[in-house]
Amino acid sequence: MLELSHVHKVYRVGAFGGAKLRAVRDVNLTVKPGEVVSLIGESGSGKSTIGKMVLGLTRISSGSIRFEGADVSRIRGFSAKKEYYRRVQGVFQDPFSSFNPIFKADRVFSMIRSSYFPEMSDADWRDKVLAAIGTVRLDPENVLNKYPHQLSGGQLQRLLIARALLLDIKLLVADEIISMLDASTRIDVLNLLGDLKERGLGILFVTHDLSLGNYVSDRSVILRKGAIAEMGPTRRVFENPLHPYSRHLLSCVPQLHRTWAEVDAELAANPPEDVELPTVADGDDSAPLVEVEKGHFVGIDQN
């Protein structure tokens, strides 16, 4: 459904834009319907840039992004973009800044109606909104007709997902949507993503938190400095990380039942087998992947 091939993003930086910063380097990945793909990386790994490029919020430098067969990275014009956003929507990190505090929170729904469904009758629209709110497991009594400050972060975040669902979307880009939520409400939003997946929605889940990426996703992509370090089925990536960088990352994640010392001791006792990583010549900015086992790829080592 969504297909990124050889996507690069180069920012011009420095006083006169003379220097270049490669934020995304030769990324290839796909998202199928009914699949959650986690993009995991530390700050500066390019994970959010990929999300923004898919949403058309920033241009790609080279390569292509295809959605249902059509190249969407070079969509021009208001109506073409509007059609694209009917099928692809994003939800972002900070739910509090996504709402205008002066208006009631459900204004986001009426804005969708005025731009996408102007001809729908009031009763039909109301049913549609209630259905979307039910899907995100909110009680309409508690959330409609309220101002943003009267709702919790988890409720606001779920309202934004409900807003996206009004549009019959096929792909949701979820950029760090739970980083600002409390532990007790985080899991509700994650479970909601699981429900949406079962309804056939493709989700690109951008996160820096490895345990959250693991909980909900089918496939995981670990990014480092803009290039893919490792990509594969989530279970395999977490049980058998092949790239040295993924191993390092996993050993640093605070776990609930094992201390760092225990993880280190275990790693030292059973040192993982090294795999041969692909290499590129100096000056070559491609980032080839090698398939080590079925569907499980490792990428180049960058220092």
Add this chain to the structure above:
Amino acid sequence: MTLRVNDLKVYYQTLRGDVHALDGVSFDLADGEIMGLAGESGCGKTTLGKSLIRLDGRMRHVDGTIELDGKDVPIADDRAMNPFRYHEISLVPQYAMSALNPTRKIGRMIDELLRARGVRPASVAEELRRRLELVGLDPDVLNRFPIELSGGMKQRVVMVMATLLNPSLLIADEATSALDVSTQRSVAESMVEFRDRGYVKSMIFVTHDISLVYQMADTVMVMYAGRIAEKAPASTIINAPRHPYTKMLIGALPEVGTTTEDARLEGIPGTPPGLLNPPTGCRFKDRCPIASEECSEVPPLVEIDPGHWAACWKTGR
């Protein structure tokens, strides 16, 4: 006993009345203890951290006492607190980026800070360099501006700076929350190292990340709606929590290795109560699955096992 907090009440003054952010908090912190302070946002954990060092304009000390190394800490008196600040009680804030003055080189900033607290910079210069090296920083950072350092480096500079005079108590408020996982680990490990070397006597580590607390803290205190829910050794809180809130909170945390296919975790239904007019009795009773009539009385914080305290009617027996 390094720190003893007794029935501390701190309210925020607002136009609509007092917000009961801390409502009767009592606990002890032993020498050399790192205590993790966890809870949802708005439970009062940051307020507790701030109350121990400086009350801002909206905060009002209503009741309760704080004792540090046997001395009374006069938190309500801003001026009388000055001898304690930095010398005895120190703070590592969440965003080191905003804790450092962008217009000063780091060395000069530390000199100014020391002079403001009546310490000659030369007397600790040697120690400062040694500690920077200990946390893996080149002493050359003293000649740099904050903008030249990465987030993790800045966080370590702030940590060295905050503990330079060997305070009795260090309050770290979400000190590693803004960092990447690998940087987070090294900063957290340096904090434990500082405690082991006696640079700080004891530490309160405020965080929302319980799995991080388990890695470094000796004890964990869980707060809910301005009160203490449970305090116990870290492994007890994770493996055998007794308070229903703690149980549900631990149960809602996804781990590396759990997926939706194995088992679906459950969140805690409902939201924490507003503290402008806090409910009577146990504050968790509206979200608690085992609440009953006795919960309309405030449950006292009792020691159910040695070192294991919980405030719930159902755990006391």
